[in-house]
Amino acid sequence: MVLAATLVASGCSVFTSYVGETEDARRQFESLAPEAAVRALEGGTGSSLDRLCYLLERGLILHASGDLPGSNRELFAATDEIKRMEDKAIISASDTASQAGSLLVNEKTIAYQGEPFEHVLLHAYLAMNFMFSNDLTGARVEIRKLQGIQKEIRERAKEEAADARDTSKGNESTAYAVERSLGQAYADQDSVAARVQNLYDDALSYALSALVYEMNGEPNDAFIDLKRAIELRPEIADLKGDAYRAALRSGLRDEAQALREAAPSVATDPGKDQPELVVLFESGDAPLKREISLPIPTGTGLTSIALPKYQLRPNPYTRATVRDGSGTLLGATALYTDVEGIAVRTLRDRMAVLALKQAIRAVGKAVVAKQVADASGHRGSTERGVAIILMSLYNVLTEQADLRSWTTLPASLQWVRIPMAPGEHQLSLRLEGSGGAALAERSVTVSLAKGERKFVNVRTTGPAVYLNVYPKPAEPTR
Secondary structure (H helix, E strand, O other): OHHHHHHHHHHHHHOOOHHHHOHHHHHHHOOOOHHHHHHHOHHHHHOOOOHHHHHHHHHHHHHHHOOHHHHHHHHHHHHHHHHHHHOOOOOOHHHHHHHHHHHHOOHHHOOOOOOHHHHHHHHHHHHHHHHHOOOHHHHHHHHHHHHHHHHHHHHHHHHHHHHHHHHHOOOHHHHHHHHHHHHHHOHHHHHHHOOOOOOOOOHHHHHHHHHHHHHOOOHHHHHHHHHHHHHHOOOOHHHHHHHHHHHHHHOOHHHHHHHHHHOOOOOOOOOOOOOEEEEEEEEOOOOEEEEEEEEEEEOOEEEEEEEEEEEOOOOOOOEEEEEOOOOOEEEEOEEEEOHHHHHHHHHHHHHHHHHHHHHHHHHHHHHHHHHHHHHHHHHOHHHHHHHHHHHHHHHHHHOOOOOOOOOOOOOEEEEEEEEOOOEEEEEEEEEEOHHHOEEEEEEEEEEEOOOOEEEEEEEEEOOEEEEEEEOOOOOOOO
16 A cells, blocks of 8 residues: 555656756757757646755746846745745654655655755845845845854754664664675765865855855955854965955954964955955756665665765866956966865765665565565465565665756856956956866956955866856946
């Protein structure tokens, strides 16, 4: 009864691959056809299990294409979906079937709620959309939500550690076998996971927050968040220059002097009315989940479980540089958020308990198969053989990894703030690869008034380059 209820409630999603279902949309996105990509994802927004994924994908594609109102519409719908799932206090009969089905079918019978880092990036993108639109109130609201989520992630990590301990109780031998198999299966991505030391705080979120505070005339709060960003990314010299200027505006002379000594080349004071160009480079494509098979010895013999593993996607771009008409380097983006590393590390950290639950589920399926065989045994060898074959086929079909994730995220988020002189500037934006080779180049004309700040948002996905300058000029009125 549980199996039947689960399959009816879940429909085809139990047996399909989210990565495969959304492949056409990603191909359209990489072909500079964002409208077609968004249309290709429209049907999935009605899914009771995958709705969040489709909303996130659509919101990010619209963000990259420059449709900020459309992006906000989809991303706010995603926040509503997350809140709906979090606020669900009463477990209905269908919920009970889904939870039981996840034990006997697979994780795709449960609605996708998003990874913690995806929740952070969701509000970061909303904050950027508001910032690009010069809506500082909206940006500040999203920054506060983002920081609150980061705090929740720290607390949730403790709960997940306790869950892992509870799951291991009574299953010690299986847990040991799982850990050994996992270590071998994911060893080739150890170096990627090791790039991320802190899953609970993000340098770009603090840099965004600081800029919002500055634009609101709150340099002291900006300085505090810039110091946090420096703690996370001490190798970025430009951060120290940004913090130096915030310290000066706040009257923090000792702190400003210390930053000037730490980074004399960037600790300049162009004045509070100096125009500024902010470049956000969303580089490459985040990894996609693929299914791997992991052999696990159990009390009923050797079994195989299906688990997700990230497949990295090549990204030839290392940074974006801004040069003036004479070719003089004005600034270069630096890595603030290693989305690829965070995704791999997050999956690795939670995989031990997930794999153990998978192994327990595999044992449960074996028990059900035996019960089916025993129950049909009195009917004759033919009926018993058919029952065993059908149950074995069911086990094979339903043992599938959950491959859902926010697939249109970039591999990395890079950022630079460049003080500029007032006036019109003919600039060259170069997207560079290893060794500083220019792999793509775009001309950008930016007019800056005294005290004005403008943004250049660049996204690469596959061979495509999306570029937008904000705030956009007002459309002429009739």
